[in-house]
Amino acid sequence: MTTHVLEFADVHYTYPGAAQPALNGVTMAVPAGRRCALLGRNGCGKSTLFLHANGIFRPHKGQVLWKGVPISSRRADLQALKRNVGLVFQDPEQQLIAATVAEDVSYGLCNLHLPEAEIREKVRRTLEAFGLSEWADTPVHHLSLGQKRRVALAGVMVMEPELLLLDEPTSYLDPWQTEAFVRQLERIHAVGTTIVMATHDLDFAYAWADWVFVMDAGRLVLAGEPERVFARRDILEVLQFKRPAVLELWESLPGHVKERLGPGLPKTTGELAERLRLL
Numbered sequence: 001m002t003t004h005v006l007e008f009a010d011v012h013y014t015y016p017g018a019a020q021p022a023l024n025g026v027t028m029a030v031p032a033g034r035r036c037a038l039l040g041r042n043g044c045g046k047s048t049l050f051l052h053a054n055g056i057f058r059p060h061k062g063q064v065l066w067k068g069v070p071i072s073s074r075r076a077d078l079q080a081l082k083r084n085v086g087l088v089f090q091d092p093e094q095q096l097i098a099a100t101v102a103e104d105v106s107y108g109l110c111n112l113h114l115p116e117a118e119i120r121e122k123v124r125r126t127l128e129a130f131g132l133s134e135w136a137d138t139p140v141h142h143l144s145l146g147q148k149r150r151v152a153l154a155g156v157m158v159m160e161p162e163l164l165l166l167d168e169p170t171s172y173l174d175p176w177q178t179e180a181f182v183r184q185l186e187r188i189h190a191v192g193t194t195i196v197m198a199t200h201d202l203d204f205a206y207a208w209a210d211w212v213f214v215m216d217a218g219r220l221v222l223a224g225e226p227e228r229v230f231a232r233r234d235i236l237e238v239l240q241f242k243r244p245a246v247l248e249l250w251e252s253l254p255g256h257v258k259e260r261l262g263p264g265l266p267k268t269t270g271e272l273a274e275r276l277r278l279l
């Protein structure tokens, strides 16, 4: 049986003064241990959903559940949710608050009132793991956007959350940083962290994720294994979604070639090229 870490049950939310709801009855369950991609057009509610997932926003209607238990508005419940669910904001400028990199990464731990020696050791290990040791005393405002992203991720991961929510994390990263970031995610996932990443990069989502959510107009419209979700041309076309390039290429190949390329769909154009080369 699949267990779910976080669930949204018919969650509604409208921003003050807005004419339309940002979340309009979203129901969605995040399976434990998965790498999930959250897809959807600009303004469909992805960031708003994330803000509900770690208790920053409270639903106007509906419920958020952590491991099957509804989150109440009690302080202790919300604090537990914040500990278990780490959110890396779409805009790192909103996330980083302290003066230096090390201070920023230690901020959440200081709020937990842990012993100072324990905080120092956790921060040291995290800075090392994220390749940030040499930046420890650098003022945050001296960093580039991509570097700020890494600091924001380090500041969330130091809290060892069970569920990591990433809001378009690769948007300011160059291709090398994106690759390094994906390797970091592999390590984070390998220790049992469930990950949900909002992204507009469909090729990346198809190659990386093992579970895909598609939102539209404040609701969930599709969820499942990437192959199954991207096979739903009917729904994706209505949403004007492009399909991953590798799937388009695969489908353009004649049947007898596909048969010789071995079982299973390729995940990337690189993998498809390699299979073709080996023919």
Ligand SMILES: Nc1ncnc2c1ncn2[C@@H]1O[C@H](COP(=O)(O)OP(=O)(O)OP(=O)(O)O)[C@@H](O)[C@H]1O
Pocket (backbone or CB within 6 Å): 015, 016, 018, 021, 022, 040, 041, 042, 043, 044, 045, 046, 047, 048, 049, 090
């Ligand atoms: N602070 C705000 N005040 C009023 N309306 C807001 C606010 N933030 C977002 N909205 C509205 O809520 C809806 C959902 O926005 P949200 O930021 O959650 O979308 P998103 O899916 O994350 O989009 P994007 O892909 O552009 O990041 C949009 O219609 C947006 O205009």
Ligand SMILES: [Mg+2]
Pocket (backbone or CB within 6 Å): 046, 047, 048, 090, 167
């Ligand atoms: Mg967003």
